[in-house]
Amino acid sequence: MNSIKLKLMIIYVSVVLVVMILSGTYMIYSVRNEEINRVRSRLSSHADIVADEIVHQYDPTQFWQAPEWGILAAYNIESMILSDIGIPMAPQPFVALLGAQRINDEAVLLAIGMEEGFTTRSRAIDTNRVTQTWIAYARPVSVGATTFIVYTRVSADALNESMSRLMFHLVIMVLIAVVITAILWFFLANTITNPIVTMIDRAKAMAEGELSQEIPVHGKDEIGQLAYNFNHMAKELSQLDTMRKEFVANVSHELRTPLTSIRTYTETLLEGALEDPQTATRFLTIVDDEAQRMSLLVSDLLELSRLDSARSKLDQDVLDLVGLLRVTIRQSQILAEQKNQTIQFETPVDACFILGNSPRVNQVISNILSNAIKYSPEDTTISVSVETTDTDHRVYIKDEGVGIPEDSISRIFERFYRVDKGRSRAMGGTGLGLAIAKEIIEEHGGNIYASSTPGEGTTMVLRFNRYFEAAVDSEKD
Numbered sequence: 001m002n003s004i005k006l007k008l009m010i011i012y013v014s015v016v017l018v019v020m021i022l023s024g025t026y027m028i029y030s031v032r033n034e035e036i037n038r039v040r041s042r043l044s045s046h047a048d049i050v051a052d053e054i055v056h057q058y059d060p061t062q063f064w065q066a067p068e069w070g071i072l073a074a075y076n077i078e079s080m081i082l083s084d085i086g087i088p089m090a091p092q093p094f095v096a097l098l099g100a101q102r103i104n105d106e107a108v109l110l111a112i113g114m115e116e117g118f119t120t121r122s123r124a125i126d127t128n129r130v131t132q133t134w135i136a137y138a139r140p141v142s143v144g145a146t147t148f149i150v151y152t153r154v155s156a157d158a159l160n161e162s163m164s165r166l167m168f169h170l171v172i173m174v175l176i177a178v179v180i181t182a183i184l185w186f187f188l189a190n191t192i193t194n195p196i197v198t199m200i201d202r203a204k205a206m207a208e209g210e211l212s213q214e215i216p217v218h219g220k221d222e223i224g225q226l227a228y229n230f231n232h233m234a235k236e237l238s239q240l241d242t243m244r245k246e247f248v249a250n251v252s253h254e255l256r257t258p259l260t261s262i263r264t265y266t267e268t269l270l271e272g273a274l275e276d277p278q279t280a281t282r283f284l285t286i287v288d289d290e291a292q293r294m295s296l297l298v299s300d301l302l303e304l305s306r307l308d309s310a311r312s313k314l315d316q317d318v319l320d321l322v323g324l325l326r327v328t329i330r331q332s333q334i335l336a337e338q339k340n341q342t343i344q345f346e347t348p349v350d351a352c353f354i355l356g357n358s359p360r361v362n363q364v365i366s367n368i369l370s371n372a373i374k375y376s377p378e379d380t381t382i383s384v385s386v387e388t389t390d391t392d393h394r395v396y397i398k399d400e401g402v403g404i405p406e407d408s409i410s411r412i413f414e415r416f417y418r419v420d421k422g423r424s425r426a427m428g429g430t431g432l433g434l435a436i437a438k439e440i441i442e443e444h445g446g447n448i449y450a451s452s453t454p455g456e457g458t459t460m461v462l463r464f465n466r467y468f469e470a471a472v473d474s475e476k477d
């Protein structure tokens with residue numbers, strides 16, 4: 001039996017045990033109390049009869065021979081008349097048995113003090129001289145100036161016996177309940193522990209490297225939720241693992257292409273091409289281009305790894321998005337002019353403040369603009385606009401370029417994903433630009449997405465959270 005099952009069983013059985021013992025004790029206590037009260041009222045009404053039928057009817061010298069004793073003796077209650085100091089006066093068998101001995105249990109002592117007395121613990125001999133425990137009752141009865149005590153008692157054995165019988169039944173019941181509980185638990189526990197055991201096995205398998213694990217989810221309780229989240233985690237881990245493998249393969253591939261090219265040209269140069277200065281210059285230019293591409297790739301990779309690992313908060317300031325866009329557009333103007341493209345900026349009426357890291361936001365916008373320029377033909381227009389909602393500022397960068405096919409639109413933010421590998425490479429792209437942009441924007445609490453009609457153009461949208469206090473400050477200024 002695994003330990004969680006055992007622990008739960010111990011808890012369960014203990015709870016049943018405690019509840020049953022407590023309720024059993026309470027039950028015995030109240031049954032006994034009720035029984036004692038019943039006996040007390042029987043003893044008291046018996047005493048009434050003795051007082052009414054004998055004490056008040058006969059002369060004290062006649063008490064012992066009153067015929068009523070015969071009728072009273074038919075009950076299992078013993079009744080006596082005692083003197084005011086507790087010495088038996090009638091009926092005859094007790095007088096003979098005790099002589100001038102006083103009865104002095106608690107009940108009689110109270111009656112001597114002129115009070116009604118009752119005790120459940122009177123120890124005395126019966127007419128057979130056997131010592132018994134009695135439940136006894138005594139009451140003073142006055143006739144004229146003389147006081148007598150009417151004393152009635154019944155053996156406590158019957159009561160004690162029925163109590164121990166009740167106790168015995170209770171113990172048996174507790175034992176049966178515990179056994180039934182344990183059996184039920186044994187079967188029910190599986191429904192709780194089995195999924196946990198499965199999860200332990202799967203987690204072990206995952207730790208050993210088998211990442212694609214799935215466990216059945218039964219219901220929505222805590223265990224169901226645990227199973228659901230376990231599956232979710234397994235899926236994410238497995239995806240991450242695939243991504244990692246793909247990433248390494250991509251990096252190797254991207255580095256191999258320029259390296260092969262560099263090696264081919266340097267070998268050719270070494271084999272004699274150096275002799276011809278024209279060819280040598282052409283080849284060395286290619287080598288230089290390839291080396292630059294590699295260095296660009298490496299710096300992009302370093303940038304990504306910084307974004308991945310640091311996750312430390314960027315230094316953020318309140319930025320004027322409009323001013324920032326103006327500066328970045330001016331920087332990109334040179335590139336656009338080379339293709340005779342125009343960048344239009346619809347300046348919003350109000351200032352747009354965000355919380356961000358200025359060089360990083362500049363880097364992202366510049367990257368999106370350079371893509372718009374790269375993937376659009378000559379003589380086209382790129383328009384930049386800002387839209388403000390209750391919660392955020394959205395920058396729209398719209399071009400009239402080649403566009404992005406629908407099935408690629410969600411993938412362009414992946415590392416190394418390029419719609420047209422040849423074209424991207426020819427433009428000096430690494431396929432990492434948008435992935436870096438996405439990381440930076442998300443680090444700012446915003447997001448980036450694209451919409452496009454192939455052949456007509458693309459619109460990239462950058463969403464930033466609005467910064468409100470800045471707006472208030474600026475109004476004050």
Ligand code: ADP
Nearest residue numbers: 371372375412418419424429430431432433434
């Ligand atoms: P690259 O270095 O290849 O430009 P990016 O990550 O910047 O890498 O972009 C990924 C791919 O998304 C590009 O290769 C290109 O196919 C596509 N893309 C990005 N921006 C545009 C755009 N404005 N118009 C058309 N295609 C685009």
